[in-house]
Amino acid sequence: MNLSQSPELQQFRSEIRSYFQNDYPKDILEKVASGASLTTADVRKAEMALGAKGWLASAWPKEHGGPGWSIEEQYIFDEELERAGVPTVTPMGVVYVGPVVYTFGSDEQKAAWLPGIADGSVGWAQGYSEPDAGSDLASLQFSAVRDGDEYVLNGTKIWTSAANHADWIFLLTRTSKEEKKQLGITFVCAELDQPGVTVKPIISIDGKYHLSQVEFVDVRVPVFNRIGEEGKGWTYSQYLLGNERTSYARIGGKRTQLANIRAIASQISAGGNQRLIDDSAFAARLSAADMRVDALEITVLRVLCSVKDGGSPGKEASILKIMATETAQEITGLFCVAAAEHGMRKFDDSVSPEWTGDAAFAAPGVATYFGTRAQSIYGGTNEIQRNIIAKHVLDL
Ligand SMILES: Cc1cc2nc3c(=O)[nH]c(=O)nc-3n(C[C@H](O)[C@H](O)[C@H](O)COP(=O)(O)OP(=O)(O)OC[C@H]3O[C@@H](n4cnc5c(N)ncnc54)[C@H](O)[C@@H]3O)c2cc1C
Incomplete structure (x- = not known):
């Protein structure tokens, strides 16, 4: 899979980037950046904006209301969406139940449920x-x-x-x-x-x-x-979980978080004249996190290639789930190191105006750290994923 060389894909990337920079609702981006919770109206607005472009159900085939993108295009789209700071698309419709409906549902069920999922109007x-x-x-x-x-x-x-x-x-x-x-x-x-x-x-x-x-x-x-x-619900539920576990990678978001941590660490003092970014232990953790994201990206691409060649994410999705969630936890842990004592501030629904400088990033970043602890629990805990790998991937 080649994500950067072809002129068509570069053109595709700049079209997506331009949409997020110029036409996507700015109030939603600002709310997300401040760490504020989105209301139901915000969620609908955010998802219907993508739905109106035909981009919400980005992995769906055209016949069911998706854009019919190649795996490469989907990957670039996800990267740009996360890079832009767009709220994570609620996966329960487009990633989880939608594919179950178009794979196992009747024509009447497809007609009843898929349009509302694809246009973002129904949660x-x-x-x-x-x-x-x-x-x-x-x-x-x-x-x-x-x-x-x-x-x-x-x-x-x-x-x-x-x-x-x-x-x-x-x-x-x-x-x-x-x-x-x-x-x-x-x-x-x-x-x-x-x-x-x-x-x-x-x-x-x-x-x-x-x-x-x-x-x-x-x-x-x-x-x-x-x-x-x-x-037969168990069969459909396991098909759904394969898609769910593969969806945790969020490479673009992780790279954006690392870039933010680097920028913050370049400003923050680590004592005396030293900046945090110059602290060798911190810099080593940051570089290790970069490498983990690179390794995760290659793993995602391998899984996506096997899906493209007619396979399914299958049990290998468990490997991806562990890698993605542990990497997310490490990155948000680095945020907490950067936040230091400012991380003790209460993370409220939005950052108080008087919190400036160091403190402004700390509260939402620490809230994200706590939220990310749950990633190794939901979608099947990481202990359960290790059991699956032992039994079904390694045949132990
Ligand atoms: C933030 C968040 C969002 C969630 N969202 C949803 C949702 O939208 N819909 C939904 O249906 N569920 C959701 N869940 C639930 C989630 O899927 C479950 O919490 C998860 O499957 C674990 O189940 P449990 O909480 O009952 O823990 P338990 O199953 O009781 O496990 C407790 C501990 O024992 C370990 N354990 C259990 N059995 C084994 C074993 N055989 N081998 C080794 N270790 C084992 C587990 O790994 C865990 O550490 C969410 C959970 C969280 C935290």
């Missing part, structure tokens, strides 16, 4: 985890009982990201307890704004509200909302 959440089913996901208890043309849903999902911004949720439900537990699971979608559904906020360690507990009591949904066959 989705992921209902996998439960209070007693995380790593051992197949032991989930959330029940869907068939009653004529409907399923009756009862149960609790937890750690549901972006449920506060979502209109729909896709759920792993138990439709049978008779056989091996993976075989009794069914993939069902439901609207969140209906009687019997309660979305309760959970405030996370970064001081923000992006997680919820979602409770369903006797909620009826049409059988139409089931994707694929009853009892």
